[in-house]
Amino acid sequence: MLPAGNLRSLEKNLALRARYRKERFMMALVGLGTGLAFLILLLVLAYALSQGAGALNLDFFLKDMRPPGETGGGLRQAIVGTLIVDGLGLLIALPFGLAAGILLAEYPDHPVNPYLRLLSDTLNGMPAILFGLLAFILIVKPMGGFSGLSGAFALGFLMIPILARSTEGVLALVPKEIREAGLALGLPRWRVILSLVLPTARAGLITGVLLAFARAAGEAAPLLFTAFGSPLLELNPLKPMDTLPLRLFAFAISPYEDWHRQAWAAGLVLFGLITLTSLLARWASRRRF
Amino acid sequence: MLPETKETVGTHMESKGLVVRYGNRVGVGVGGGVNLPIYRHRITALIGPSGCGKTTFLRALNRMHDLTPIARVEGEVLLDGENIYAPGVDPVLVRRRVGMVFQKPTAFPTMSIYDNVAAGLKLVGIRDKRRLDEAVERALRGAALWDEVKDRLRTPASGLSGGQQQRLTIARALAVEPEVLLMDEPTASLDPISTQAIEDLLLSLKEQVTIVIVTHNMQQAARVSDYTAFFLNGEMVEFGATESLFTKPKDPRTEAYITGRFG
Amino acid sequence: MKRLYTHSGDRIFAWALLLLALGVVVLALLMAYELYQGGSLALKRFGLLGFALGREWDPVIQKSFGAWPYILGTVIVSLSALLLSFFPALAAAIFAAEYAPRWLAQVINFLLDLMAAVPSVVYGLWGIFVLAPWIRDQVQLPLYMWAAEHAPWLVPILGVPTGYGLMTAVLILASMIVPYTAALARDAIALVPKEHREAAYALGATRWEVMRMAILPLARGGIIAGAFLALARAVGETMAVTMVIGNSHKLPYTLFGGAATMPSVIANEFTEAVEDLHLSALIAVGFLLFWVSMAVNFAAAYVLRRQERLVKGVL
Numbered sequence: 001m002l003p004a005g006n007l008r009s010l011e012k013n014l015a016l017r018a019r020y021r022k023e024r025f026m027m028a029l030v031g032l033g034t035g036l037a038f039l040i041l042l043l044v045l046a047y048a049l050s051q052g053a054g055a056l057n058l059d060f061f062l063k064d065m066r067p068p069g070e071t072g073g074g075l076r077q078a079i080v081g082t083l084i085v086d087g088l089g090l091l092i093a094l095p096f097g098l099a100a101g102i103l104l105a106e107y108p109d110h111p112v113n114p115y116l117r118l119l120s121d122t123l124n125g126m127p128a129i130l131f132g133l134l135a136f137i138l139i140v141k142p143m144g145g146f147s148g149l150s151g152a153f154a155l156g157f158l159m160i161p162i163l164a165r166s167t168e169g170v171l172a173l174v175p176k177e178i179r180e181a182g183l184a185l186g187l188p189r190w191r192v193i194l195s196l197v198l199p200t201a202r203a204g205l206i207t208g209v210l211l212a213f214a215r216a217a218g219e220a221a222p223l224l225f226t227a228f229g230s231p232l233l234e235l236n237p238l239k240p241m242d243t244l245p246l247r248l249f250a251f252a253i254s255p256y257e258d259w260h261r262q263a264w265a266a267g268l269v270l271f272g273l274i275t276l277t278s279l280l281a282r283w284a285s286r287r288r289f
Numbered sequence: 290m291l292p293e294t295k296e297t298v299g300t301h302m303e304s305k306g307l308v309v310r311y312g313n314r315v316g317v318g319v320g321g322g323v324n325l326p327i328y329r330h331r332i333t334a335l336i337g338p339s340g341c342g343k344t345t346f347l348r349a350l351n352r353m354h355d356l357t358p359i360a361r362v363e364g365e366v367l368l369d370g371e372n373i374y375a376p377g378v379d380p381v382l383v384r385r386r387v388g389m390v391f392q393k394p395t396a397f398p399t400m401s402i403y404d405n406v407a408a409g410l411k412l413v414g415i416r417d418k419r420r421l422d423e424a425v426e427r428a429l430r431g432a433a434l435w436d437e438v439k440d441r442l443r444t445p446a447s448g449l450s451g452g453q454q455q456r457l458t459i460a461r462a463l464a465v466e467p468e469v470l471l472m473d474e475p476t477a478s479l480d481p482i483s484t485q486a487i488e489d490l491l492l493s494l495k496e497q498v499t500i501v502i503v504t505h506n507m508q509q510a511a512r513v514s515d516y517t518a519f520f521l522n523g524e525m526v527e528f529g530a531t532e533s534l535f536t537k538p539k540d541p542r543t544e545a546y547i548t549g550r551f552g
Numbered sequence: 553m554k555r556l557y558t559h560s561g562d563r564i565f566a567w568a569l570l571l572l573a574l575g576v577v578v579l580a581l582l583m584a585y586e587l588y589q590g591g592s593l594a595l596k597r598f599g600l601l602g603f604a605l606g607r608e609w610d611p612v613i614q615k616s617f618g619a620w621p622y623i624l625g626t627v628i629v630s631l632s633a634l635l636l637s638f639f640p641a642l643a644a645a646i647f648a649a650e651y652a653p654r655w656l657a658q659v660i661n662f663l664l665d666l667m668a669a670v671p672s673v674v675y676g677l678w679g680i681f682v683l684a685p686w687i688r689d690q691v692q693l694p695l696y697m698w699a700a701e702h703a704p705w706l707v708p709i710l711g712v713p714t715g716y717g718l719m720t721a722v723l724i725l726a727s728m729i730v731p732y733t734a735a736l737a738r739d740a741i742a743l744v745p746k747e748h749r750e751a752a753y754a755l756g757a758t759r760w761e762v763m764r765m766a767i768l769p770l771a772r773g774g775i776i777a778g779a780f781l782a783l784a785r786a787v788g789e790t791m792a793v794t795m796v797i798g799n800s801h802k803l804p805y806t807l808f809g810g811a812a813t814m815p816s817v818i819a820n821e822f823t824e825a826v827e828d829l830h831l832s833a834l835i836a837v838g839f840l841l842f843w844v845s846m847a848v849n850f851a852a853a854y855v856l857r858r859q860e861r862l863v864k865g866v867l
Contacts, residue, residue: 015414016381019758026760030651033643034660037734040727041667044678051681096579099572107566116573119580125781125849126842127788129815130583133838136822137586157579164576190565218671221790221815225822245673249791252677260681267674274669356753385756395751398862399769408765409755458751465755 045271052268055261060269064233065247071258075266077233078247084235085148085227085243086217089155090209097160097212098205101167106193116164123161131157132222140226148234148241151227155216162215166208170201207281214277218270220245244270301329301499302350302387302469306364309345309354317342317349319523322364326528327469332491332500334514334531336507337546341520343503347471350501351387352380368469385413388467388498392474394454396446396461403442405457409465424464431497432460433490452483459490463498470494472502476509488513507547511535519543584842591836593829603836609801609817611825617833619814619840621801626813626844628805629718629793630786633725634733638779641730645737645775646763661738668731676795679724680716684796687723688715692808711806716798718811724792729782736781736856740774741767743863773859780852788845790815814841 059074066073100120104113135154140146174197182192198205220243223229228240229250244266251263304325308318317323323346327333335343345354352373354360365372373383396405406425415421425442429435434456438449446457455475462470472491476484491500491513504510510517511531518528519540527534527543538544588595594617595603606618648660692713699706711717744767752766768775798810799820805811812820814837825831 016379018414019381019412019761023758023760026763027651030643030647033640034647037637037640037644037727037730038660038663038667040675040683040724041663041670041730043682044670044675045666047678047682048674095572096575099569100576103569103573107569110570112570112573112577116576120576121853122846122849123576123580123583125784125788125852126583126845127790127815129788129790129818130587130838130842130845133590133818133835134583134586137590137835138582160576160579164573189562191561193565214669218669218673220671220673221819224819228823245671245791248673248677249795252673252680252795263677264681267671267677270671271674274671275666278665278669351754353750353753356750381756381758384754389750389754391747391751391754393745393747395745395747397748397751397766397769399772408752409757412755412757412761412765461751461755471754 048264048267048271051261051264052266052271055265056268060262060265065231065262066258067231068254068256068259073262075242075244075247075262075269077230078242078244078266079269080233080235081148081227081230081242082217082244084237085151085223085241086155086213088149088152088237089159089216090213092152092156093159093163093212094209097163098167100160100164101171102193102198104164104168105171106197120161120164123157124165127221128158128219129221129224131155132224132226135222135226143238146226146228146240148227148237148239151223151241151243152237154222154226155219158219158222159212159216162212163208166211167205170204170208171197173204174200203284207284210277210281210284214274214281217277218245218274220249224249244273299329300326300367301369302327302501303367304346304349304364305367307346307349307366308363309342309349310361310363311357312359315523316345316360317520317523317525318364323525325518325525327499327501328516329499330495331515332495332502332513333516333518334510335501335503335518335520336505336510337520337526339505340522342523342525343518343520344473345523346520346525347473347501347503350469350471351384351389353384353389355380385465386467387469387471388462388465389471390455390459390462390473390475392477394451394458394478396449396454396457398445398447400446401443402438402446402449402457405446406460406464408461413465425460428460428464429457431463431494432456433486433493434460450483452479452486455479455483455487456490459487463494467498469499469501472500474503474505477505484509507535519546521546587835587839587842591832591839593832594836595832595839597829603833604840607803609833611821611827611830611833615827615829617829617836619833619837621803622812622814622817622837623840624803625797625801625805625811625816626787626841629721629725629797629811629813630783630789632718632722633729633786634779634783636722636726637730637782638733641733641778641782642737642775644730645734645741645778648734649738649741650763650767651759664731664734664738667728668735672728672789672791673795675724675728676792679720679792679796683724684715684720686715687720688713692719696808709807711809713808714798714810715808716796717800717807717809718797718805719807721793721797721811721813724796725786725789728789728792729785732782732785733775733778736778737771737775740771740778740859740863743774744770770863773855773862777852777856777859780848780855784845784848784852787848788815788841790819794819814838814844 061074062076063074064077065075100116103110104116132154134157135150139150139153178196178200179192182196223243223246227243229246230240230242234241248263248266251259304323306322308322309316337343348354349362350366354362362374366374403425406428407421410421410424449457476487514531517531517534519526521542527540535547598606603619605620607620608616608618609621610616648657696710696713699710748766749762752762757765793813794816797816799812800810801812818834818837822834825834
């Protein structure tokens with residue numbers, strides 16, 4: 001029999017001391033790795049907050065940008081442009097994305113579903129810049145010039161697969177009983193989907209839409225050769241339009257100090273916009289249906 | 290095998306005033322805590338309806354509750370007279386001496402049959418191939434699985450049937466030569482033939498280890514155990530030699546349960 | 553039930569859904585087709601292999617286009633970023649799923665979401681004004697000086713310490729792709745049945761041994777799929793890389809010096825491309841990028857599907 005006091009002693013044959021040393025070492029590595037994983041993110045956030053806050057003022061929202069070399073002014077044209085281009089993109093994407101999501105979730109045996117799922121996953125993994133190339137070929141070239149509308153198409157293409165998968169995921173969470181109750185009442189299936197299933201999943205659907213919007217709002221790559229950018233406020237989507245990420249990029253690679261300052265402010269506003277939508281999305285998804 | 294002396298038939302483990310709480314809810318130990326002796330080289334069965342606290346009690350015997358953040362254990366559990374909940378006691382050493390087998394077979398599916406059995410031995414630093422081979426064979430024979438798997442030790446454990454996997458997890462627990470083996474409804478997810486095989490196995494294993502088995506199957510408790518404890522609503526109602534508990538229960542609640550009036 | 557399905561309103565609704573949903577299919581096919589079509593001028597002129605392996609990209613004088621420098625740049629940058637980010641991401645996943653108290657795990661999950669949501673241009677901005685100058689002054693210059701004095705053979709490998717180049721791009725990219733590996737690894741770890749952890753603990757394993765023995769082998773597929781997904785993101789990441797990589801396609805690449813990737817050359821040259829052949833060559837680069845992304849994404853999906861089967865078999 002093992003002697004009393006045995007549960008405390010670090011027996012040699014268990015090599016327990018070495019095992020605990022390894023345990024401590026690995027735990028330290030896990031902690032260190034976790035810290036490293038977030039190091040750059042936290043630095044970026046800290047700089048965006050401190051540099052951006054200093055450059056942010058009311059003019060930033062109310063005035064258009066100034067020519068190079070002049071100080072002051074704001075980025076009204078880019079903020080308005082972001083909302084227009086992104087909003088139009090969402091309008092383009094919504095019917096397709098929602099329909100695909102509904103088809104995937106509500107008609108699980110539909111013969112096109114495997115292909116639909118495969119292709120929407122494929123599109124989801126495509127680099128954003130390729131959506132820009134596609135919009136360039138399909139819209140910019142035939143129309144003969146850059147335009148906010150072509151940018152909206154690029155962002156819309158980007159949002160379609162995101163919306164499809166988020167819609168499918170949300171609808172899958174709606175309890176089966178709700179559908180059965182509707183069908184048992186003698187409602188046709190389309191009425192069950194439109195007036196029972198979708199309203200039940202409303203909060204989740206809104207979350208998906210907000211996240212798609214936020215994702216598109218931060219994209220610059222698909223807009224480089226579609227929306228193109230504009231130094232003046234432009235409300236006609238057939239003309240080139242500015243967006244915040246585009247303007248941030250242009251300012252960041254410019255040689256002007258005051259533009260750099262405004263680039264940071266644009267970064268902060270973008271970051272704020274995206275955090276806000278994410279929080280809103282979280283809040284919407286937390287409310288029970 | 291040790292001779293049957295006072296040393297080998299005495300109390301192996303003992304719970305004193307044991308209470309397990311999950312948050313504010315008492316999981317087991319209603320009515321002053323559980324006082325229960327576990328005799329060496331005997332099979333002790335814990336019976337009772339679902340939610341009566343028998344599994345909660347079992348998990349207190351090798352400090353598995355340490356893994357549940359909201360669980361708190363009060364009272365003492367003595368292993369050879371030493372409280373496993375005393376400050377400074379290492380749960381890893383406790384579990385090394387008090388092994389456990391679960392309801393669902395938990396063979397590690399990506400490991401081979403051999404590696405599954407050797408897993409615990411490799412932990413304690415045994416690398417010598419011959420020693421491992423011997424220990425694996427001994428454990429698999431002990432778990433009555435050797436003849437079925439000896440030709441495919443290197444194949445994945447996921448290829449075994451449910452009953453075989455459960456015997457594999459018993460072999461894995463035996464390989465580290467624990468003194469006590471805790472079994473949480475080990476046959477609940479198995480077919481009758483595999484159940485029979487495991488019950489036969491238990492009877493042969495008590496030569497080597499002390500066994501505590503949780504079961505919701507009274508016939509199983511009657512068939513295999515030497516002692517039985519009956520739990521109800523978090524309270525240990527009655528403990529005694531299996532035969533007398535099933536034939537002459539002292540508490541009317543025990544009688545109601547074993548005659549099938551509830552549970 | 554049968555009658556409900558054949559209700560005329562249902563038929564119309566299902567057809568309308570199908571028509572709209574096929575937009576996804578059309579979009580995917582259109583992308584493949586139009587990128588091929590748009591790049592065909594260059595692809596035909598140089599041949600697919602000649603274009604992919606050509607080392608010369610000269611839109612001005614020779615009007616010769618080979619995408620090899622960009623393919624090579626993409627491979628180097630994305631693989632190095634993955635290599636650099638993999639262990640920190642895995643550590644964060646392990647910590648969040650297994651060891652962190654609930655509140656801290658939630659903070660980590662929030663940070664992972666945030667990291668994936670911060671726009672690429674914001675990373676790029678920080679790269680241009682903070683990381684690149686710091687790396688140049690604190691890392692590259694001292695190393696370069698030391699190498700020049702003590703190990704001259706290192707100098708051609710290090711390259712000119714400008715701050716804008718491979719090294720900076722890889723660092724930023726590594727940080728950006730952390731959430732993709734981490735999220736999938738975290739979910740895979742959380743899906744490992746509780747019984748497997750307990751079985752390992754019951755054998756007398758320490759926390760790390762439980763991780764090694766019972767959890768990581770079962771979560772392996774999810775972790776690998778996460779790595780592939782991160783790789784796919786790295787391959788397609790455009791703005792942040794474009795902003796700090798120095799945009800040079802002069803081979804051989806050096807550690808400190810400029811380089812370029814497939815997305816970065818498209819972003820950089822597209823609006824300046826006036827000649828048809830140049831434009832077509834850029835779209836052809838996009839065409840190659842399309843297939844590379846597709847391959848990496850499919851690899852991720854394949855590994856993930858196998859993982860799901862493994863875990864399902866266990867449950």
